[in-house]
Amino acid sequence: MLVNRKLVLAHFWLAFAVFGFALFLGAWQMFVRSPLYTWISNPEWYYRSLTAHGTVMGYVFPTLVAMGFGYAISESALKQPLVGVRWAWTGFWLIVAGSVMAMVPVALGRASVLYTFYPPLIGSAFYYIGVVLVVVGSWIWVALMSINLRVWRREHPGEPVPLAMFANVAGSYLWAWTAVGAALELLLQIIPVALGWRTTIDAGLARVFFSWTLHAIVYFWLMPTYIAYYTIVPRAIGGRLYSDTMGRIAFILFLVVAMPIGIHHTFADPQVGAGFKFIHSAFTALVALPTLLTVFTICASVEIAARLRGGRGPFGWIAALPWDNPIMLAVAFSFVLLGFGGAGGLINMSYQLDTTIHNTQWITGHFHLIFGGAIVIMYFAIAYDLWPHLTGRALPTLSLVRAQLWLWFVGMIVTTFPWHWVGILGMPRRMAYYDYSDPAISPQAFSVTLSAIGAFVLLISGLLFLYILATAHRQPATDAGAYRFSVPVHPVRTVPLALNSYAIWVALMIGLTITNYAYPILTLAARSDTSVPAVYVGAQ
Amino acid sequence: MSARELFTFRNPYFSAGVGLAAGLFVLTALGGFIVLPYAQTELKFAGLWDAICSAAGLPQRSASVPTAKVGPRLSEAVLTPTMLARPGQESIGRGATLAQRCAICHGPTGISRADSPNLAGQYASVIYKELLDFRSGARRNAVMSPFAVDLKDQDMADLAAYYAYLPRLPAYHPTPQLPRPRIVIYGAPVRGIAPCGSCHGSLDNKTGSPWLEGQSEAYLKAQLQAFASGQRTNDISQQMRNIARAMTPQEIDEAAAYYASQPAEIVKTTD
Numbered sequence: 066m067l068v069n070r071k072l073v074l075a076h077f078w079l080a081f082a083v084f085g086f087a088l089f090l091g092a093w094q095m096f097v098r099s100p101l102y103t104w105i106s107n108p109e110w111y112y113r114s115l116t117a118h119g120t121v122m123g124y125v126f127p128t129l130v131a132m133g134f135g136y137a138i139s140e141s142a143l144k145q146p147l148v149g150v151r152w153a154w155t156g157f158w159l160i161v162a163g164s165v166m167a168m169v170p171v172a173l174g175r176a177s178v179l180y181t182f183y184p185p186l187i188g189s190a191f192y193y194i195g196v197v198l199v200v201v202g203s204w205i206w207v208a209l210m211s212i213n214l215r216v217w218r219r220e221h222p223g224e225p226v227p228l229a230m231f232a233n234v235a236g237s238y239l240w241a242w243t244a245v246g247a248a249l250e251l252l253l254q255i256i257p258v259a260l261g262w263r264t265t266i267d268a269g270l271a272r273v274f275f276s277w278t279l280h281a282i283v284y285f286w287l288m289p290t291y292i293a294y295y296t297i298v299p300r301a302i303g304g305r306l307y308s309d310t311m312g313r314i315a316f317i318l319f320l321v322v323a324m325p326i327g328i329h330h331t332f333a334d335p336q337v338g339a340g341f342k343f344i345h346s347a348f349t350a351l352v353a354l355p356t357l358l359t360v361f362t363i364c365a366s367v368e369i370a371a372r373l374r375g376g377r378g379p380f381g382w383i384a385a386l387p388w389d390n391p392i393m394l395a396v397a398f399s400f401v402l403l404g405f406g407g408a409g410g411l412i413n414m415s416y417q418l419d420t421t422i423h424n425t426q427w428i429t430g431h432f433h434l435i436f437g438g439a440i441v442i443m444y445f446a447i448a449y450d451l452w453p454h455l456t457g458r459a460l461p462t463l464s465l466v467r468a469q470l471w472l473w474f475v476g477m478i479v480t481t482f483p484w485h486w487v488g489i490l491g492m493p494r495r496m497a498y499y500d501y502s503d504p505a506i507s508p509q510a511f512s513v514t515l516s517a518i519g520a521f522v523l524l525i526s527g528l529l530f531l532y533i534l535a536t537a538h539r540q541p542a543t544d545a546g547a548y549r550f551s552v553p554v555h556p557v558r559t560v561p562l563a564l565n566s567y568a569i570w571v572a573l574m575i576g577l578t579i580t581n582y583a584y585p586i587l588t589l590a591a592r593s594d595t596s597v598p599a600v601y602v603g604a605q
Numbered sequence: 606m607s608a609r610e611l612f613t614f615r616n617p618y619f620s621a622g623v624g625l626a627a628g629l630f631v632l633t634a635l636g637g638f639i640v641l642p643y644a645q646t647e648l649k650f651a652g653l654w655d656a657i658c659s660a661a662g663l664p665q666r667s668a669s670v671p672t673a674k675v676g677p678r679l680s681e682a683v684l685t686p687t688m689l690a691r692p693g694q695e696s697i698g699r700g701a702t703l704a705q706r707c708a709i710c711h712g713p714t715g716i717s718r719a720d721s722p723n724l725a726g727q728y729a730s731v732i733y734k735e736l737l738d739f740r741s742g743a744r745r746n747a748v749m750s751p752f753a754v755d756l757k758d759q760d761m762a763d764l765a766a767y768y769a770y771l772p773r774l775p776a777y778h779p780t781p782q783l784p785r786p787r788i789v790i791y792g793a794p795v796r797g798i799a800p801c802g803s804c805h806g807s808l809d810n811k812t813g814s815p816w817l818e819g820q821s822e823a824y825l826k827a828q829l830q831a832f833a834s835g836q837r838t839n840d841i842s843q844q845m846r847n848i849a850r851a852m853t854p855q856e857i858d859e860a861a862a863y864y865a866s867q868p869a870e871i872v873k874t875t876d
Contacts, residue, residue, distance in 0.1 A: 338662025341660075603809070
């Protein structure tokens with residue numbers, strides 16, 4: 066039962082529109098810093114574009130997808146109209162206002178600080194306030210998801226929460242808590258300086274605050290993708306979910322262990338003690354658990370579908386899968402990209418191995434592979450799956466959809482594999498210009514060129530995606546029926562209270578944040594000698 | 606559904622969750638705070654507590670580490686981009702009076718005939734910082750240092766305000782404009798050299814970095830060489846020393862000649 070289709074469509078369309086815009090910037094950046102182009106001469110243009118690309122792709126796009134998908138899940142999984150529709154629109158418009166407010170100073174070159182802020186670099190206050198508005202808008206969504214679940218529980222006491230909604234609310238709680246780090250950084254450190262109330266900033270403390278957000282935000286991006294794995298894929302390919310319990314445990318694990326690991330982003334920072342770096346490194350290893358559980362469960366679910374379709378033998382069933390089904394294709398691509406990205410992630414999380422690739426192009430390659438690859442390809446799948454239910458019209462042609470997914474998959478590999486490679490060779494990230502005529506880096510010119518070509522393949526795929534969604538609105542009307550989620554092999558009748566609620570897990574999430582973050586933050590905050598003069602963007 | 610039912614060790618999910626999390630934390634803390642510090646044989650600790658404090662990141666001076674050798678005096682100037690912005694008329698006037706004794710080298714209009722820097726229209730923060738450094742001894746020059754010794758902070762701020770206020774004029778011995786050499790446009794990224802303009806004004810200005818257009822070629826060259834040899838040390842964090850050391854003598858010549866041939870009027874204003 067999807068009542069507020071306009072609300073969901075508004076979130077998705079805004080998300081995909083800004084995604085298309087940021088995709089252009091990304092391809093342009095890949096082009097101008099590749100050997101295919103001489104040089105833009107003014108690196109400021111590059112950083113301006115990079116800031117816009119990162120801010121849109123990191124904050125606006127995935128947040129809107131999670132919100133739109135979250136509203137759709139709340140209505141169709143709980144089978145009740147959304148409570149607080151007016152608030153949901155308020156959240157949406159806050160994000161619109163925040164995005165415009167942040168993007169204007171970026172476009173004017175007053176906030177070329179990259180989306181990770183990089184204090185003591187300080188840009189226009191409007192940029193940061195815009196980002197805060199985006200986060201506040203998304204917090205309204207967090208509250209609404211919690212309220213809608215509460216309303217449902219009141220009417221269905223003791224019943225198991227549908228897995229899609231359980232995961233959705235887990236994702237929203239994770240986001241609520243992880244965004245606190247960046248919010249503290251912005252409100253306590255950066256915005257007072259950007260407004261001119263202070264001229265010095267504790268860059269080290271600000272970076273620790275940001276690391277609080279920076280890793281768990283990836284798991285917030287990941288949530289819609291994992292929800293799609295568990296609750297869309299088995300149904301879409303005609304199978305059953307292998308285990309509902311496994312799904313709950315995976316989402317609970319994400320909630321608990323995604324938070325206390327962010328300091329692995331500051332392995333090279335002197336202001337954090339080596340002991341805490343080690344603890345965070347070890348805890349980072351734990352996030353492989355929910356992913357491994359998921360890969361196992363989804364492969365098992367897919368096998369069930371294949372055997373139902375007559376697949377035989379230990380591997381013969383793979384051929385029996387519905388490979389012409391876009392969702393099947395998307396999940397296969399997503400798993401391949403997740404596998405490579407996860408393997409690279411093992412290098413990043415290891416305190417010692419990280420030193421070889423820290424701040425190199427490897428890192429950029431890694432997060433594009435995981436986020437742009439494994440995660441975003443499932444955003445496409447979610448949109449394709451939901452679109453007929455939102456528009457009341459079927460998708461134009463499935464062959465175009467398949468071509469789009471193939472292009473994205475190939476494009477992502479062509480873009481990110483050479484990117485990792487030049488990172489191993491030592492090419493630093495965040496640079497607007499490389500002198501390819503220099504003998505030291507001329508051997509990397511080929512890899513960078515290849516990577517830039519991949520970026521254009523991605524751009525074509527992204528535009529094709531927008532084209533498919535847009536033309537779907539003009540198809541003849543059809544009745545897509547009620548939106549359903551996958552059904553587990555064993556019907557879920559009762560679920561232990563612990564796997565049907567969040568109290569223990571939220572408490573553990575906060576507890577581990579305190580054990581792993583309190584000391585580094587408090588000692589830095591208590592010291593008086595750690596602030597440095599702010600460096601204002603464009604100031605002379 | 607009550608909290609009492611959930612938060613009890615009779616609930617296997619609670620005991621497993623809390624037990625595993627606490628166990629892991631204790632285990633990794635033992636590893637990070639005790640095993641790893643002692644595994645690094647080059648680190649010497651006074652005791653267990655010392656090792657734990659070190660791993661926690663508590664700044665401390667170990668007795669076994671010899672204190673750093675005292676090097677040349679470093680710049681103590683602390684500048685922010687807005688520090689000297691919008692000076693009053695009185696400050697500029699006082700600066701003009703004080704500047705009379707600078708005119709012998711830097712010229713009555715702030716344009717030098719003596720291969721000293723042209724100061725007319727230079728960024729205020731630059732003049733202020735260099736005066737501070739001459740006074741503290743972070744920068745030394747047989748002629749200039751005695752002039753700075755007796756200046757008060759306010760005098761320096763006034764001088765900075767006055768020279769920043771003067772209009773930029775063509776250099777005294779202008780040469781035909783030269784094309785931009787490679788080192789100025791691109792720097793040398795592989796050697797860690799940024800394009801000159803990324804600090805010195807044509808692309809961006811970093812507080813404390815002067816614009817260079819129309820300055821004396823001999824002066825620019827001498828300063829680059831002084832940075833490269835380590836004679837001049839008042840660049841904070843060795844920014845200029847690192848760059849000058851990595852430049853070839855030919856690149857130093859090219860950069861100095863190029864900037865000397867540029868008209869000062871093209872420099873961006875400060876606001």
